[in-house]
Amino acid sequence: xxxxxxxxxxxxAQAEPLWLDDAGRPRPAAREAVRWLTDAEQHxxxxxxxxxxxLASAVADAERAAPAPDAAAQLDESLTRQVxxxxxxxxxxxxxxxxIQARYDSATAPAPDLAAVLRDAVARGQLQDAQRAxxxxxxxxxxxxxxxxxxxxxxxxxxxxxxxPALPGGKxxxxxxWAGLTALAERLQALGDLPAGSDHVEPYDAxxxxxxxxxxxxxxxxxxxxxxxxxxxxxxxxxxARTQQIAxxxxxxxxxxxxxxxxxxxxxxxxxxxxxxxxxxxxxxxxLRMRVIVGKALDTRTPLFDEDMLWIEFSPYWNIPPxxxxxxxxxxLRANPGYLAAQGMxxxxxxxxxxxxxxxxxxxxxxxQLRIRQRPGPRNALGxxxxxxxxxxxxxxxxxxxxxxxxxxxxxxxxxxVRIEEPVALAQxxxxxxxxxxxARIRQSMGRPRPVTAKLxxxxxxxxxxxxxxxxxxxxxxxxxxxxxxxxxxxxxxQP
Numbered sequence: 001x002x003x004x005x006x007x008x009x010x011x012x013a014q015a016e017p018l019w020l021d022d023a024g025r026p027r028p029a030a031r032e033a034v035r036w037l038t039d040a041e042q043h044x045x046x047x048x049x050x051x052x053x054x055l056a057s058a059v060a061d062a063e064r065a066a067p068a069p070d071a072a073a074q075l076d077e078s079l080t081r082q083v084x085x086x087x088x089x090x091x092x093x094x095x096x097x098x099x100i101q102a103r104y105d106s107a108t109a110p111a112p113d114l115a116a117v118l119r120d121a122v123a124r125g126q127l128q129d130a131q132r133a134x135x136x137x138x139x140x141x142x143x144x145x146x147x148x149x150x151x152x153x154x155x156x157x158x159x160x161x162x163x164x165p166a167l168p169g170g171k172x173x174x175x176x177x178w179a180g181l182t183a184l185a186e187r188l189q190a191l192g193d194l195p196a197g198s199d200h201v202e203p204y205d206a207x208x209x210x211x212x213x214x215x216x217x218x219x220x221x222x223x224x225x226x227x228x229x230x231x232x233x234x235x236x237x238x239x240x241a242r243t244q245q246i247a248x249x250x251x252x253x254x255x256x257x258x259x260x261x262x263x264x265x266x267x268x269x270x271x272x273x274x275x276x277x278x279x280x281x282x283x284x285x286x287x288l289r290m291r292v293i294v295g296k297a298l299d300t301r302t303p304l305f306d307e308d309m310l311w312i313e314f315s316p317y318w319n320i321p322p323x324x325x326x327x328x329x330x331x332x333l334r335a336n337p338g339y340l341a342a343q344g345m346x347x348x349x350x351x352x353x354x355x356x357x358x359x360x361x362x363x364x365x366x367x368x369q370l371r372i373r374q375r376p377g378p379r380n381a382l383g384x385x386x387x388x389x390x391x392x393x394x395x396x397x398x399x400x401x402x403x404x405x406x407x408x409x410x411x412x413x414x415x416x417x418v419r420i421e422e423p424v425a426l427a428q429x430x431x432x433x434x435x436x437x438x439x440a441r442i443r444q445s446m447g448r449p450r451p452v453t454a455k456l457x458x459x460x461x462x463x464x465x466x467x468x469x470x471x472x473x474x475x476x477x478x479x480x481x482x483x484x485x486x487x488x489x490x491x492x493x494x495q496p
Contacts, residue, residue, distance in 0.1 A: 018080055018122055019059075019075075019079050019122075020062065020075065023066050024062065024066035024067050024068075024069070024072040025062060026059045026062050026063055027122075028125075029122050029125070030059050030062075030079065031059065032127050033127065034052070034055055034079075036083065036086060036131065037050040037055060037056070037083070038052045038053070038056055040086060042145070042148065042149055042152075043090060043145060043148070043250065044246070044248075044250045045086070045089055045090070045094075049085070050083075050085055050086050051082050055075075055078065058078075059075070059079070083118065084114060084115060084118065087114045087118065087134040088114060088134075089254075090131070090134040090136070090254065091111060091112075091114065091134045091135070091136065091254065092111075092254060093251055093252075093254035093255040094254075094493060095251075095255070095489070095492045095495075097255045097256075099492055100255070100485065100488055100489045101303070101485060101488065102255065102256070102304040102466070103303075103305045103306075104256060104305065104306045104463065105257075106257045106259045106260075106261075106461050106463065107259065107260050107261070107461075108257040108259060108260050109258070109260045114130070114134055117129070117130050117133045117134075118130045136250075136253045136254050136258075137284075138253045138256070138284070139283060139284050140249075140467075140470065140471055141250060141253050143471035144246055144249055144469060144471060144476075145250065147246050147469070147471065147476045148243060148250065151239045151243040151246060152239075152243050154191075154239035155243070157239060159183060159186035159187040159189075159190050162183070164180040164183055164184065164232060164235060164236065165178070165179045165180045167228070167229075167232065170228065170229065171226055171227060171228040171229075172204055172227040173225075173227075174204050174205070174206065174209045174226075175205075176203055176204050177202050177203045178204060178227075181203075181204060184208070184212075184227075184235070185198070185208060185211075187235055188208070188211045188212070188214075188215060190239075191215065193211045193214040193215045193218070194208065194214075198211075210225070212225050212227060215231070215234070215235070216231055218476065218478065219477070219478050220410075220478070220479045220480065221234060221409070222409060242478065244490070245468055246469045246476075248468070248486050248489050248490060249467045249468060249469035251489065252466060252467060252489070256465060257306070257463075258284070259306075259461040259463070261458070261460065261461050262458070263277065263278040263279075263429075263432075263458075264277055264460060264461040264463065265309070265397075265426075265460060265462045265463070266463045266464075267292060267397075267462065267463070267464050268467050268470065269294050269302050269465065269482065270467070270479045270480065270481065270482040270483070271467065271468075271470055271477070272291055272293065272294060272411040272412075273289065273290070273470075274289070274290050274292045274397075274418070274420055275288065276288035276430075288425060288426065288429050290420060290422045290425065291411065292411065292418050292421065293400065293412070293414050293418070293419035294412050294418055294482075295415065295416040296412050296414065296415075297482050297483055300414065300415045301416065301483050302395065302414070302416050303393050303395060303416070304465065304466055304485075305391065305393065305395075305463075305464055306461055306462065306464070307389040307390065307391045307462060308389060308459035308460065308461055309387055309388065309389045310388055310389065310390060310456055311388050311455045311456055312386070312387055312430065312431070312456070313385070313388060313452070313453050314384065314385050314442070314445035314448065314451065314452040314453075315376035315384055315446060315447065315448040315450065315451050315452055316382050316385070316398070316451050317374065317375060317376065317380075318373060318374040318380055318381050318382045319348075319372075319373045320345075320371065320374065321394055322371070324415060325366075325371070325372050326365075329345075329365075329372055330365055330366060333357055333362060334362060337357035340355060340357050340372075341355065342379075343379055344374055345372055345373065345375070346373060346375065347361050347364075347365070347370045347371070347372060348370065348371050348372070348373050349369060349370040349371070375449075376448065376449060376450065376451065377449075378401060379401060380401065381400070381401070382398040382399065383398055383399025383400045383401055383419075383423065384399055384423075384446035384447065385399045385424075385427060385446055386399075387420075387430070389462050393416070394416075395416055395417055395464075396417055397417070397418045397426075397462070398418075398419060398420070398423075399419065399423040400419040403421070406421045412482060418464075423446075424439060424442055424443065424446075427442050427454075428442065430456060430460055431454060433457050434454070434457060437454055466483070466486075468480070468481050468486055
């Protein structure tokens with residue numbers, strides 16, 4: 001990326017000076033551009049990456065005494081190059097998404113020509129327009145940037161100078177006394193969960209308990225107001241660590257394409273949340289939100305990618321992936337042949353369908369000559385609806401016959417596919433432009449003995465995201481780094 005930015009900057013060297021006047025003195029835009037670079041941390045970037053300190057000194061020196069023509073030209077070109085590098089990092093991020101296990105290729109609205117935007121903004125005396133044009137188009141970005149500034153301001157807050165004391169008995173319900181209540185109130189006020197000016201006295205009163213519930217809800221914890229180890233551990237995370245978490249979330253938004261399609265779906269894997277969006281009047285609106293179950297962190301992670309949803313299959317067959325058949329289904333059938341009939345499964349091959357659990361059929365499955373599928377019905381692992389987004393990883397969205405799992409706080413239970421909590425609502429949203437697909441028809445189609453297909457008039461992009469800091473309903477939420485991918489991104493950003 002830096003090579004492209006340098007190439008884009010090269011023509012400026014032969015153009016009229018951008019930042020210095022004819023006498024070699026800095027224009028007001030030069031001072032503002034230097035402020036961008038020195039304040040790059042407000043966007044989670046590093047001033048040193050843009051030679052901010054040297055350029056600030058050089059511009060200050062040029063204000064005191066005009067440099068020689070060659071030095072002025074060099075300063076002008078250097079500032080242009082670094083400003084373009086800064087704007088490019090804001091818009092496109094700093095690493096290749098493929099290096100952080102993300103592969104996105106959605107059709108997006110054209111990105112601005114940052115060099116042309118910068119030249120125009122300087123000419124009009126509106127430099128800030130160039131920065132606005134470079135910001136990622138995701139609506140989350142501005143809210144995360146505000147949160148980043150706030151958490152950076154808490155870096156030296158006295159509430160984190162000493163650790164909270166141990167809890168008596170390992171947990172603290174409401175109405176109890178604890179030596180850490182004053183420090184707890186200070187932290188919760190700094191974080192915005194406890195209103196400023198709230199009077200607190202011992203014991204653990206109702207006002208403070210509600211503040212703890214707010215904190216728990218924002219940190220993916222059971223919001224019961226009981227102080228226990230998990231809540232105390234989350235409270236112990238320093239503002240500096242949360243600042244880094246927010247900065248990584250902002251970087252991921254830079255690396256993730258905002259689809260140009262009118263409607264699209266995102267699945268934020270570590271948050272276990274699906275959202276349906278649509279473009280409206282130049283902004284992006286969230287229409288729908290629901291809980292999801294994703295791939296197990298240990299061995300069947302949901303990959304990060306994007307693909308178009310093309311059709312919905314009601315009452316689907318489940319064609320058991322070969323890897324699952326080898327590792328799980330075939331060994332189970334060897335030990336318990338009755339499992340096939342009990343689960344509504346059958347063997348399928350070129351010669352037709354069989355329900356005979358024989359050594360020959362099981363060997364044929366292992367050899368790739370037969371496959372095992374599960375018929376539509378109440379035991380079907382896909383539930384009664386499947387949203388198809390063809391991809392070479394065989395990942396799709398589907399319902400589940402085990403809806404009780406959606407009540408869990410941590411929901412990584414699948415083999416990689418995404419189980420969704422409210423399939424009818426999503427189907428209605430996806431099929432909004434096909435009025436013959438009423439809710440009644442959708443529900444009837446989910447109970448058929450054979451699959452029923454609804455083709456989409458317009459493809460709907462589906463993006464698998466990874467954001468551990470999210471703004472929802474006006475509040476900043478943090479979720480655990482489920483797959484350790486934040487650590488991976490932080491390492492990639494530390495590389496030269």
